[in-house]
Amino acid sequence: MSDTYTFDTKDLKEIENIIAKYPEKQAAVLPVLWYAQDKFGHTDSSVQKLVAETMDIPEAHIHGVVTFYTQFYEKPMGKHVLDVCTCLSCQVCGGYDMLHYMEEKLGIKAGETTPDGQFSIQSVECLGACGYAPMLQVTNDKYVNHLTREKVDKLIEDLKAGKKPEFESMKMPQHVNGSDK
């Protein structure tokens, strides 16, 4: 199976550089997996095996790391992966509404990919953006905050047109000390 995926000499050099940055090679598992996912688009079991063999780290350990993080894709995913947060804050602010709206719109369930291979939806745990809930993340990259149905529609149209969302700087509500005002 692992013949399908191989690292060429350039990749191996790159991985060597990544490993060299850390005192122990186990610490380099995450960045190497990132590298593999960037290259192959996912980290399914054959990619896990490849990474394990390349790094000489037990395959079971790599498997454990991949399954721990929803950001690593255990199977081939669509071109755009929409990670909708359904953790506590987003849930309270309507995370599931957004998720279900998206599911309906794209005609797939969370964890599935559209037949044309364009979109995948995942329901994920906290992405650390509770202040702008509900939110989603596009393919492990930019966040889309304060989701509304209109925003979701626009996002999907943009993505279909090949336009990725821009980084949006969010201003945190400033802590106001009572004595100042």
Next chain:
Amino acid sequence: MPEIFIDNIRYEYETPGKVLQFMLDNGLDLPFFCYHPSLSIPANCRQCMVKAGMPIFNRDKGTYEIDEEGNRKIRYFPKLMTACSLDLADGMVIHTHHSDELVKQAQADNLEFILINHPLDCPICDQAGECPLQILTYKYGPEGSRFEHKKVHKPKAVQLGPRVILDAERCINCTRCVRFTDEISKTHQLTIVSRGDKNYPMTADGEEFDDPYSLNTVDICPVGALTSADFRFKARVWEMNQTPGIDMSNGKGCNTWLWTRDNLILRITPRFNESVNDHWMPDEARLSYSRFNENRISRPQIRLDRDEQVPTSWNNAELTFREELDKVSPSQILVLGSPHASVEDNYSFRKFFEEKGVNEFFYLPHIIPGSGDDLLLSDDQAPNTNGVNALGFRETDEAGLKKLIKSKKTSIIAILDDDILERTGLTAKEFSGSFTVVLGTNHNETSLSANLVIPITCAAEHAASYVNVDGRIQRTIPAKETLYTNRRLNLEMSMSRLDHYGTKFDNWVTDANRVDCIPAWEFFTRLGDEQTTPAYHSSREIMEEIAGRISRFKEVSYDRMDDENGIQLELKQNTEVNTV
């Protein structure tokens, strides 16, 4: 000496260590799941929490600060500490659930968390009865469940490997199994997958958990998540009794527990011995229990003509043996001891023939080079190679044996429990010129080709000693009754509830599983000449005699073996192969 106060009682300690281990060593109780003395300490079950503090030391004055009542002032850690990972420190004060309400509450609350997704299937769970989660919940847990929601469901009855089955819902993620494969067996086959309430131990995709030590994870699993494919659903632990034993499948001589019900050995688990096997045991050794139950020789067998062996009486067997012996001269008798038989059996075997005038004794080592590893599997497949060697049997091999048969023109070949034909290239033809006597436990190629077969007790049925590859002598205790022994009368044997109260008239106990056999030494005692051979009453007496006569076994006794968990002998390994 440094001191520590646990629940207001003062203890002294010599060596640095962890609080939990110190408490366990001192017989104090504290609940825990993930801690295991032979594994690393992740402190992830959070069950062993205690309130811990240190006396306040005034550096300027060089004294401890004292409160109004004259006691040392204690500065407690701001939160409860896990005792398993907390180092002992001089003057440390520990409060457990016995003296602190907060700790008591914490233990109950933590258990409540652990139990939230744990299925309530104890009635059908194999672990019930020997389950730390069950026991600790009774002792420390909350009384009922407040959880009104649907529990998280995970994979059930997953065949992790050929010998281990996983029920992921029961798992409490203590990671003992993962640490075992990482630290002890070093196969790194397991990991915890996923996270939060969805996680459970698993192998990598498409991999099998075929670790040669995989069943140890079943032992250390504190819940019923990992169960043995072999033992699953066979018996309830409270119906079995357990007897200390020694592993017979291997030269290492792992210390074991033999678990019996209705006089059948149903499983073998490791027994802690720091000097031999620690808490572990290879899978192969565990699954070797069937040889104690199945295919046993029961009643003496005698060959009437070329093809047929029939059962006969003990009297007839003894008479036949005596007649055959009287016919021949001692030089024509070939005596083969066995690395598979005990020291006592080999000794009485040798002694009997010595008195008949035989002066050469041989054995065939059972060694498969490369089959061992550096943990608990040895190349030596027999439990007593060093023992038979130390008794003065000379090592020989297949070619040597052929030569011996030819040069001696043997008329009688006496073989102590050893399937020589199966494990060498020898055939029954080589033995066909002689009257072959086999003293054996199980039917095998060698016993089937014999002219006379004497059934003898196996390691699960007698008290006898074995010397392992490292020269450590250890002894067994009978776990199974033979036709001639009885649990109630032999005070060394253990009794389960079922053994106590079961009768052959109920549905659970049969009288069928008793083998008609006697220890080899007893057979020779019966045959022996009353004038010269002192009659032995027990193998204990034989070991006393051996200890008095053979310098290598000096000061060895059953009492010492029991007290010290085996005795290290001073042995020089005899590697010289005797080719005659």
